[in-house]
Amino acid sequence: MIMSDKLVKILNGIKDGSLNVDDALGMIEGNTTVDLGHTKFDLSRPSRNGFPEVIYGAGKTPEQVGDIFLKLKDRTNLLATRVRPEMAAHVKSLCAGVEYNELGRTLTYISHPVDYREGEVMIVTAGTSDLGVAEEARVTCEMMGNHSKVISDVGVAGIHRLMERLEDIQKARVLIVIAGMEGALASVIGGLVSKPIIAVPTSVGYGASFSGLSALLGMLTSCASGVSVVNIDNGFGAACAANRINCL
Structure with missing residues (x-):
């Protein structure tokens, strides 16, 4: 519950007599x-x-x-x-x-109903091995009141798979793009859509990927303008950023 909603509830409580002034003051100033x-x-x-x-x-x-x-x-x-x-x-x-x-x-x-806002966060993964990070992002998005959907296994190793889902991807308000290996998927999508992109490098890949460092550096040096990058395997952080964008 945001602060303005809490204050309205307290003021209504005083108005209808369910709260006295001292109790209301304690709720406002309380720890x-x-x-x-x-x-x-x-x-x-x-x-x-x-x-x-x-x-x-x-x-x-x-x-x-x-x-x-x-x-x-x-x-x-x-x-x-x-x-x-x-x-x-x-x-x-x-x-x-x-x-x-x-x-x-x-x-x-969930003990209180989640208040969903308009706009969808689309989570796109390069491979099936990235789904753990994608699920962390999806659950976080949903808990924060964002409709979200996962499109998986559309990486650059078979670029036609991405093109088949491009129409759906372009409908999203915010994109979270998750990839390991060299992390190229974020740059590719960044050149195809106009929506905000939050890139998540994952620790998926063979030895020279350095447990996600190669993907991280590839995303940070992306030639697609406007791609933002979070830490390796940080689906939660990407979802928090997407939530803030979707609240605007």
Whole structure:
């Protein structure tokens, strides 16, 4: 919920008598950080950044992530990324309704309806091996209120596959283009469409791809103007950028 919506709710509460002035003042001035001991969860991030805080699962224990979901599941929608299967199983045992996307390694819980905005984010992958990053991006886009779709395996090794889907790709408001190896797909699409492109290099590829570094450098030096690039395998970061563009 953005800050203006929260203030309207508080003011309406005073108007209809469900809130007194002192309680309303406390809600406005109150601490928006929930301290769980091991984690301080930021509830006011949507009002500042336009999207909620997200739990980064890597490096956390299943118990820590389970505690976060258990304590906050009724207060806000929750998204965790880079979630291992054993972590997902633990959290699901604590909270009914939690959904695990094994391919994208995301864990989600929806307690409040997601308010979808107009405009579609199209996620395009060079190969099937990039789908894990694509799913992370897709789930993040959906949780932030963006309609999204994945078109996979249309890389430059068989460029005709891309041309067959070009009409659909051009309808999107924002594009997330995901590729490993040399990362050429972002440049190719950048020369074919007029929409904003966020390129995601992936760690897919043989030894000389240097775990995604070749794709990263290829995307950064793209001759297609206006291509923005996020970090290697960072589907989440690309989705956050796409969300901000789609909000404009």
